[in-house]
Amino acid sequence: MAAIADAHGHGHDEALHHQFEDMDQQNEAYLVGMWTFLVTEVMFFGTLFIIYTLYRSMYQMDWYLAHEALNIPMGGVNTIILLISSFTVAVAVRSAQRRERNLVLWNLGITLVCAVGFLGIKSVEYMEKFQHNLYPGPEFGRHPEYLHGAAPNFAQLYYGLYFGMTGLHAVHVIVGIIVIAYLWVKWFLNAKNVTLDYVPTEMVGLYWHFVDLVWIFLFPLMYLMPKP
Amino acid sequence: MATTPLSKAAGHGGHHEVKFNHLFGNLLALMALMGITIWASYVNFGNSTINNLIALLIASVKACLVIWIFMGVKFATPLTRLWVAVGFIVFILMFGILGDYATRRFEPTAGWELNRPNGGGTALPREWPPAKRPEQGAENFRPRL
Amino acid sequence: MSSIPIEKGLENSSPHQREQANYLTVDWSLKSWLTTGDHKRIGIMYLISISFFFLLGGISAGLIRYELTSPAGRVLESETYNKIFSAHGILMIFTFLVVAIPAVFGNFLLPLMIGARDLAFPRLNLMSWYLYMIGGTLILGGMINGGVDSGWTFYVPYSSMYANSNIALVIVGIFFGGFSSITTGINFIVTTHKMRAPGMTWFRLPLFVWAMYATSVVIILGTPVVAITLLLIVFERVFQLPIFSPELGGDPVLFQHLFWFYSHPAVYIMILPAFGIQSELIANFARKRIFGYHFVAFSTLAIAGLGFLVWGHHMFISSQSMYQGIVFSLISFLVAVPSAVKIFNWTATLYKGNIRLTSPMIYALSFIGLFTVGGLTGLFLGSLGTNVHLTNTYFIVAHFHYVMVGGSLTAFLGALHYWWPKMTGRLYSESLAKWNAVLVFVGFNLTFFPQFVMGWMGMPRRYHYYYFAPEYQPYHLMSTAGASVLALGLIIPGFYLLKSLANGPKASANPWGAHGLEWETASPPVTTNFEQTPIVMDEVYDFDPVLEHEQAQARKALEPTGYEGYEPGALAEPKKDESDLGGKS
Ligand code: HEM
Numbered sequence: 001m002a003a004i005a006d007a008h009g010h011g012h013d014e015a016l017h018h019q020f021e022d023m024d025q026q027n028e029a030y031l032v033g034m035w036t037f038l039v040t041e042v043m044f045f046g047t048l049f050i051i052y053t054l055y056r057s058m059y060q061m062d063w064y065l066a067h068e069a070l071n072i073p074m075g076g077v078n079t080i081i082l083l084i085s086s087f088t089v090a091v092a093v094r095s096a097q098r099r100e101r102n103l104v105l106w107n108l109g110i111t112l113v114c115a116v117g118f119l120g121i122k123s124v125e126y127m128e129k130f131q132h133n134l135y136p137g138p139e140f141g142r143h144p145e146y147l148h149g150a151a152p153n154f155a156q157l158y159y160g161l162y163f164g165m166t167g168l169h170a171v172h173v174i175v176g177i178i179v180i181a182y183l184w185v186k187w188f189l190n191a192k193n194v195t196l197d198y199v200p201t202e203m204v205g206l207y208w209h210f211v212d213l214v215w216i217f218l219f220p221l222m223y224l225m226p227k228p
Numbered sequence: 229m230a231t232t233p234l235s236k237a238a239g240h241g242g243h244h245e246v247k248f249n250h251l252f253g254n255l256l257a258l259m260a261l262m263g264i265t266i267w268a269s270y271v272n273f274g275n276s277t278i279n280n281l282i283a284l285l286i287a288s289v290k291a292c293l294v295i296w297i298f299m300g301v302k303f304a305t306p307l308t309r310l311w312v313a314v315g316f317i318v319f320i321l322m323f324g325i326l327g328d329y330a331t332r333r334f335e336p337t338a339g340w341e342l343n344r345p346n347g348g349g350t351a352l353p354r355e356w357p358p359a360k361r362p363e364q365g366a367e368n369f370r371p372r373l
Numbered sequence: 374m375s376s377i378p379i380e381k382g383l384e385n386s387s388p389h390q391r392e393q394a395n396y397l398t399v400d401w402s403l404k405s406w407l408t409t410g411d412h413k414r415i416g417i418m419y420l421i422s423i424s425f426f427f428l429l430g431g432i433s434a435g436l437i438r439y440e441l442t443s444p445a446g447r448v449l450e451s452e453t454y455n456k457i458f459s460a461h462g463i464l465m466i467f468t469f470l471v472v473a474i475p476a477v478f479g480n481f482l483l484p485l486m487i488g489a490r491d492l493a494f495p496r497l498n499l500m501s502w503y504l505y506m507i508g509g510t511l512i513l514g515g516m517i518n519g520g521v522d523s524g525w526t527f528y529v530p531y532s533s534m535y536a537n538s539n540i541a542l543v544i545v546g547i548f549f550g551g552f553s554s555i556t557t558g559i560n561f562i563v564t565t566h567k568m569r570a571p572g573m574t575w576f577r578l579p580l581f582v583w584a585m586y587a588t589s590v591v592i593i594l595g596t597p598v599v600a601i602t603l604l605l606i607v608f609e610r611v612f613q614l615p616i617f618s619p620e621l622g623g624d625p626v627l628f629q630h631l632f633w634f635y636s637h638p639a640v641y642i643m644i645l646p647a648f649g650i651q652s653e654l655i656a657n658f659a660r661k662r663i664f665g666y667h668f669v670a671f672s673t674l675a676i677a678g679l680g681f682l683v684w685g686h687h688m689f690i691s692s693q694s695m696y697q698g699i700v701f702s703l704i705s706f707l708v709a710v711p712s713a714v715k716i717f718n719w720t721a722t723l724y725k726g727n728i729r730l731t732s733p734m735i736y737a738l739s740f741i742g743l744f745t746v747g748g749l750t751g752l753f754l755g756s757l758g759t760n761v762h763l764t765n766t767y768f769i770v771a772h773f774h775y776v777m778v779g780g781s782l783t784a785f786l787g788a789l790h791y792w793w794p795k796m797t798g799r800l801y802s803e804s805l806a807k808w809n810a811v812l813v814f815v816g817f818n819l820t821f822f823p824q825f826v827m828g829w830m831g832m833p834r835r836y837h838y839y840y841f842a843p844e845y846q847p848y849h850l851m852s853t854a855g856a857s858v859l860a861l862g863l864i865i866p867g868f869y870l871l872k873s874l875a876n877g878p879k880a881s882a883n884p885w886g887a888h889g890l891e892w893e894t895a896s897p898p899v900t901t902n903f904e905q906t907p908i909v910m911d912e913v914y915d916f917d918p919v920l921e922h923e924q925a926q927a928r929k930a931l932e933p934t935g936y937e938g939y940e941p942g943a944l945a946e947p948k949k950d951e952s953d954l955g956g957k958s
């Protein structure tokens with residue numbers, strides 16, 4: 001890493017931006033910046049989790065009944081997919097540090113495939129919910145058998161949060177796909193600002209891990225409620 | 229260069245390579261924990277709160293693993309760690325909101341609803357009504373937009 | 374503050390060469406402005422855009438005041454009135470005050486004050502301006518096309534179910550604005566941590582930097598909460614996701630919790646930067662080291678932290694649990710302590726200082742008085758019993774205008790006057806500015822003090838029709854009269870500041886004889902801020918009392934040569950070979 005770690009090479013490094021003195025400063029600045037951004041994301045999703053906690057404690061039984069319509073195998077597979085993609089991104093970051101371009105490309109590629117797969121499965125689940133009239137609105141509960149006996153209004157609240165939270169998570173996945181694809185293309189084209197400097201890859205990695213992190217909580221909370 | 233003490237902590241080069249086996253082991257651990265979560269959600273411990281606690285505990289452990297190993301906080305500078313911590317601390321702080329709901333039922337104010345199940349005593353109807361199960365009907369649906 | 378330059382191979386350039394290439398004159402094409410990464414230019418762009426929104430907010434305020442001069446209303450329908458006061462609140466809070474000081478002065482000054490070439494992420498900074506403009510456009514679009522009538526607080530279920538106005542669009546605009554704040558906050562935090570010049574330790578930082586840092590922390594922790602909470606209203610209106618709707622079991626009070634979880638800290642987003650400015654102005658114009666630097670710095674952090682624990686004082690009558698109400702009341706009193714620490718420190722700084730009554734100083738002094746009134750009435754509101762009587766009356770309106778207009782806006786004006794020569798390189802007419810500062814003070818008090826009285830008497834807020842209580846009319850008339858004076862006081866600076874751009878005399882690097890890195894570079898600064906990275910040797914408020922005294926005497930003798938009340942060396946005389954680096958006053 002001699003070229004990157006050259007602490008006193010003012011302007012020598014092609015990846016060094018003009019406002020920084022050296023690569024160490026720049027790298028830490030970017031990583032701290034990314035983490036502060038993730039802090040805002042924590043607060044962003046955290047708010048939803050607070051709402052969830054309150055309502056769930058208020059309507060335990062109905063939410064339990066309503067959640068029975070969720071497809072646990074699909075959720076489980078999605079969890080596995082996200083865990084794997086998190087792993088491959090971590091490997092990609094490691095490879096970026098070692099400047100192993102091929103490994104980076106492969107691992108980012110697998111991550112992309114996983115992300116798209118996640119969305120695919122998610123959309124199948126969503127379609128199912130739509131068909132069963134489990135999307136909140138005037139049509140909600142037209143097929144009461146899918147409510148499993150939950151009160152329609154509280155179930156509607158549950159599905160409101162379900163679609164809200166998983167939907168926002170899915171939006172994050174989509175953004176992730178775009179960013180990772182962009183990064184992949186940069187690596188593919190051998191763009192100097194990613195190949196000489198592992199930090200862009202690491203930042204994308206951090207973002208993707210965060211997406212995984214949210215799902216780690218969403219999965220048990222949404223899919224795996226115990227019977228009260 | 230600017231904040232010397234902090235950037236020194238990053239070590240020369242500013243990053244530390246993770247061992248591949250570490251990452252892979254972490255993946256396996258996460259998978260295993262996921263299995264345990266699914267399993268534990270079906271076990272009857274007599275009280276569903278225990279299930280919930282277990283699920284949350286496991287999820288937190290998984291989150292820590294992801295943060296610590298995958299996200300490389302293990303090798304991060306103190307500054308980065310500070311920011312990792314801040315987000316979660318303030319998030320937990322936000323649970324103070326629930327304190328409102330937890331303490332409402334203890335209000336001693338003499339109220340007009342003396343025939344409430346708890347013997348009355350609150351100025352406003354504070355208890356959440358038991359989950360009503362209204363019949364399927366138009367009044368459950370609302371005009372929107 | 375003294376500094377020794379690092380060798381960078383630029384020390385041979387003459388003052389004239391430097392003058393040619395300042396950040397404003399480098400390239401005047403529109404494209405160069407719209408694609409700039411220069412924090413100073415972005416600050417100027419923000420200044421222009423927030424002024425525009427401030428003007429709109431001001432016009433709506435004028436409409437409100439005019440409407441209230443008669444107990445039966447004057448020109449507005451009730452519904453229109455709702456839309457106007459909502460527009461006023463939303464524009465003033467989300468597009469002006471939350472943004473104003475951080476985005477204009479924070480952007481412009483933070484790198485200069487810590488001796489950096491730029492913020493850590495210049496492109497992110499530019500993006501934040503675009504996000505802000507998109508947000509502002511959406512907000513305006515929503516207001517023109519249907520309006521909002523829920524007030525700036527967007528309480529559900531009115532806003533989510535019943536309001537027929539264009540709430541969704543405006544909220545999306547606020548969402549964008551929120552992200553603009555967040556990106557600015559991230560930028561400032563990283564910059565403060567990582568970009569300080571050698572020798573600029575935490576306790577040598579100017580207090581404005583401390584304030585910006587604390588503000589940024591509040592921004593990045595609070596803004597996402599309100600962003601998602603408001604977005605849930607959009608979800609409810611557009612995607613029919615019932616998050617807060619009571620008839621399905623949702624809880625509207627939860628919305629209030631989440632909203633105030635941000636919006637109380639948001640008032641600190643508005644006031645903390647003002648505190649920072651205040652410390653700079655007071656220390657400089659009292660020509661004294663700020664009293665209790667560490668206390669001021671840590672009270673900033675304490676306010677930022679405690680500010681997250683008091684949101685419930687906005688909900689005392691919202692069926693919140695009274696136990697939590699007690700706790701919130703208590704913590705609200707606690708949060709007043711660090712604010713008071715600041716007030717006392719500034720006052721102590723004034724004690725035996727060589728006070729110079731320049732226009733920024735007049736703003737700074739009126740800040741102390743007005744903020745004290747605002748903060749103390751906050752305590753009235755924060756105590757459970759009186760709150761029940763005072764909430765939703767004009768007392769609240771007066772309270773928050775005393776802190777937000779008397780506090781933040783006054784500080785904003787003070788900062789504008791103080792740093793105007795640095796930002797533009799021109800001197801405005803000080804004597805006019807001084808009179809204007811007095812005018813603002815008078816107009817402000819005339820506008821808002823009567824509101825305390827009528828609020829105490831019971832005039833509710835957000836009403837435009839008080840036909841059955843005409844006894845309030847005199848107060849409303851006073852208030853409207855004051856508002857006209859205040860409006861004048863806000864328009865006049867527009868003229869003399871713009872005039873100074875056209876034909877004001879050129880400012881020297883340090884027209885106030887101030888300390889601080891930003892005064893050591895040229896006015897206006899070059900694009901890279903400093904020609905050499907400065908090395909900081911001593912702390913920023915390093916005023917030498919003996920020297921100050923001597924200079925005060927000298928100034929008396931030299932008075933006529935100064936330009937209308939500036940320092941004797943304020944004018945940049947091209948003939949004199951002044952040194953604008955290392956500018957000892
Ligand atoms: C000394 C500290 C302060 C205390 C104890 C305090 C207390 C309060 C309380 C209790 C209320 C709620 C009144 C009610 O709705 O019944 C309130 C309202 C308000 N305060 Fe403060 N305040 C303080 C400082 C500030 C500052 C510094 C600002 C802004 C720069 C501010 C801005 C506001 C605003 C905007 C409202 C009205 C919110 C609305 O629209 O309902 N306050 N304050």
Ligand SMILES: [Cu+2]
Pocket residue numbers: 636637640683684686687
């Ligand atoms: Cu408050």
